[in-house]
Amino acid sequence: MINDLARAARAALPALAAAPTAQKARAVRTAAAAIRARGTELLAANAADVAAAVGLSAALVDRLALDGLRVEGIAAGLDTVAGLPDPVGEVIARWQRPNGLQFSRVRVPLGVIGIIYESRPGVTADAAALCLMAGNACLLRGGSEAARSNALLLDCMAAGLRDAGLPAAAVQMVPAGDRALVGQMLAAHGLIDVIIPRGGKGLVARVQADARVPVLAHLDGINHVYVDASADPDAAVAVVVNSKLRRTAVCGSMETLLIDAAAPAALKQQLVAALLDGTCEVRGDAAVQALDARVVPAVAQDWDTEYLDAIASVAEVAGVDGAIAHIAAHGSQHTECVMAQDEAVAERFLARVDAAIVLHNASTQFADGGEFGFGAEIGIATGRLHARGPVALEGLTIFKTLVRGTGQVRA
CATH class of the missing domain: 3.40.309.10 (Aldehyde Dehydrogenase; Chain A, domain 2)
Structure with a gap:
């Protein structure tokens, strides 16, 4: 299943990477509008999730629960993300060598991003919007405790993609009931480009220990x-x-x-x-x-x-x-x-x-992407890869170097 989902996501990448800023922003703003329009329905779904959350710690229940203010915060975060400068195609640096070769370093999407998270349903919307605006496709694997909330938020994101004419495979949900699928995501080298875990120490430790895919994460917040x-x-x-x-x-x-x-x-x-x-x-x-x-x-x-x-x-x-x-x-x-x-x-x-x-x-x-002016975040990175702190649009891109010449050959 994971291979099929990841291949569909990869097939969507060319359209996402080439999509103009206005098209991506339209998808995200439409999703925000759908979240507001379905707010009552979302709160009811979330209440059912909370009621079924037997055995969860108070901290996890707090992360799971939504109220009107948090729902509006999710929608407002998407609107902010849609209005941020588009990093894709940004020229980071330019230089020329004595032989006439002209170099430019340009931001490009990371590719297919797998996000594994627990409890907090807002991650579904935040992660999808950030990945989309940075030209990436994403596979979302939320916790079963938030299944109803996540499903409704995914519907809102799908409505935005349809309205903007972008591939439906840009945002996909991995079923939460089968733990084996997490292992498949961690082993999907060559199909998934980066894994981002958001959740408790046990989840993050497992991802960091088992992944054959690069991981962007933090383990503890001491x-x-x-x-x-x-x-x-x-x-x-x-x-x-x-x-x-x-x-x-x-x-x-x-x-x-x-x-x-x-x-x-x-x-x-x-x-x-x-x-x-x-x-x-x-x-x-x-x-x-x-x-x-x-x-x-x-x-x-x-x-x-x-x-x-x-x-x-x-x-x-x-x-x-x-x-x-x-x-x-x-x-x-x-x-x-x-x-x-x-x-x-x-x-x-x-x-x-x-x-x-x-x-x-x-x-x-x-310590929050919204408070940094990023609209939302996909997580806090504490490692020493290309991104550190709240990971938002720039953190979901990498760069390639373009070299323009006039027929130069190397001696």
Whole structure:
């Protein structure tokens, strides 16, 4: 089945790669309009998915559930994607050699992209729209827990393709019930060009371990906020609370708070109390336990845990260098933040922390393609391939080099 779907997707590639921006944008905008028009139907399908989601963790249920605001967010994200500059055909660089050869490096689609994801139905629309606008075909394999929601969103995307006169095979859904199909996707070298997993650690680890196709992914979101002694107290408290508690189940949520040992005692106590008062469990080292009797002792495993829940580990560190060292030892190269008014401290952190996203005086919850102005994202990449951070249109292209000559031969 996977080979047949992938071959159909490859057959659609020439039409997609050659499609003008306006045609691709029409497909995506029509899909957005269909999502809005069928919003009530989508909410009913999603409610059925949530009702059947027995045994799922609270984090996965949060990712699965839709409401009116989230449905509008999906549609608005598609409209934004449709209005972004088209990367396909963009000339990245031009140069000429002394022998007269003229070189140009041009963006082209990646090809057939397989997306394997869990729970979050919005990925169906986001991934399809981003792949389409970047001239790619995609095979979507969502989780069975979101089957009803995903099917309806796929119908909306299909309506957009039909309206724009683009091949139906540009966006296809892999049945969710058969786990063997995931293995077939991972083994489809030569038919699928890139696999992008979005989901829990178990899913991503399996994909990275078993794939014979290049993988663009992140495994964990063990994200830190470091509060320097120079931080503005009010801003630090607000950012820490938002980073952890706005939505605990997203991959951009703060998992560990690092506090400068030289920070005022009042600020330290305020930071810890704000989390505790927000119904967040705090697991701290000895210095943090001394700040508030409600803090429970942290164990070694806490510094390497992505909770995706209202739990935070908190440690005191020896200034910015102590924070950088802690992050190097325990971070997952996803998203890191420094709260500091001292520009030298901030610049040292920004330059030396190795992560896909590094923020200064802003919540880690901004680790999202929509917040970057990309409309949507297909995932956060933390590896060292061609794309890193929120993967959107440019991240779904590669380049080729065109060489124009006048008959030159090489000596």
